[in-house]
Amino acid sequence: MQTRALKIGTRGSPLALAQAVETRTRLVAAHGLPEEAFEIVPLSTSGDRIQDRPLSEVGGKGLFTKELEDALYDGRIDIAVHSSKDMATVLPEGLEVSTFLPREDARDAFIGKLAPSILELPHGATVGSSSLRRQALIKRMRPDLNVVMFRGNVQTRLRKLEEGIAAGTILANAGLRRLGLESVITDLMPLDKFPPAPGQGAIGIEHRSSDSEVKNLLAAVHDAPTGHALACERAYLAALDGSCRTPIAGHAVIEGDHLSFSGVILSPDGTESHEVRREGKVVDAAQIGRAAGDDVRARAGTRFFEGWS
Numbered sequence: 001m002q003t004r005a006l007k008i009g010t011r012g013s014p015l016a017l018a019q020a021v022e023t024r025t026r027l028v029a030a031h032g033l034p035e036e037a038f039e040i041v042p043l044s045t046s047g048d049r050i051q052d053r054p055l056s057e058v059g060g061k062g063l064f065t066k067e068l069e070d071a072l073y074d075g076r077i078d079i080a081v082h083s084s085k086d087m088a089t090v091l092p093e094g095l096e097v098s099t100f101l102p103r104e105d106a107r108d109a110f111i112g113k114l115a116p117s118i119l120e121l122p123h124g125a126t127v128g129s130s131s132l133r134r135q136a137l138i139k140r141m142r143p144d145l146n147v148v149m150f151r152g153n154v155q156t157r158l159r160k161l162e163e164g165i166a167a168g169t170i171l172a173n174a175g176l177r178r179l180g181l182e183s184v185i186t187d188l189m190p191l192d193k194f195p196p197a198p199g200q201g202a203i204g205i206e207h208r209s210s211d212s213e214v215k216n217l218l219a220a221v222h223d224a225p226t227g228h229a230l231a232c233e234r235a236y237l238a239a240l241d242g243s244c245r246t247p248i249a250g251h252a253v254i255e256g257d258h259l260s261f262s263g264v265i266l267s268p269d270g271t272e273s274h275e276v277r278r279e280g281k282v283v284d285a286a287q288i289g290r291a292a293g294d295d296v297r298a299r300a301g302t303r304f305f306e307g308w309s
């Protein structure tokens, strides 16, 4: 069927590689092709190299995707496998994400050392996280906690915890499960009190828009409900202008042809938050997300997006 291997581009972190392997496994199964029909090509990205500053300071989401997108343009790879959460809302000209694999659990997970849950931590305990959303949600729940920056890949963060740098940390359940590390989890954060980032838990596959052969190949592994949820969550994020200094959470749940979305934007210290809920039909996923974003943005006021630094 194919004369040369399809090149699957990925970041080189263990989680990224696990996602690339999952993509290959699904493609192999869907098309009855041998594994050799696919070649996994790990590339290093600036998001992986810069480890000492929060992502919001060094350029945000594009950091993890730029090198992969350059490689798509110049043909070094045919598809790029991404954590949807790390993708910018606007893709470069000529590239598209037409395919989402079935979503993993979207919740955040708590890994506690001094206590199994955030609510049970001792007064003033230190929690590590570099995500603005997680920091704000932690402070909204427990204003007394001391939140410190924690970057690096999943393994690095778990090591910092072992070294006693913090009493606990929060990571995506999806990433831990994909790495087979779910045994470290001591609590799962409820979707209503601790909503995930738009896209969390979903793998998106990017390719050249002109590449209809690749698009057809990918169609067999696309999960429609995940696609609808992502259309909604990404439209919500786009309506909020992806302001990466504002903590933003948002999650769509699909049941049959029904979609329900809930989102929240917070001040970084968690003292101010604005919530939004919307529902409708999956065919209107993007409109529902956009309306939710426009609504919460109007209620928060422009000061909300300019005030933090």
Ligand SMILES: NCc1[nH]cc(CCC(=O)O)c1CC(=O)O
Pocket: 083, 084, 085, 086, 154, 170, 171, 172, 173, 174, 175, 199, 200, 201, 202, 203
């Ligand atoms: N920014 C890093 C990142 N990007 C995606 C995931 C988790 C996997 C997913 O959401 O699909 C993670 C790590 C984490 O947040 O714990």
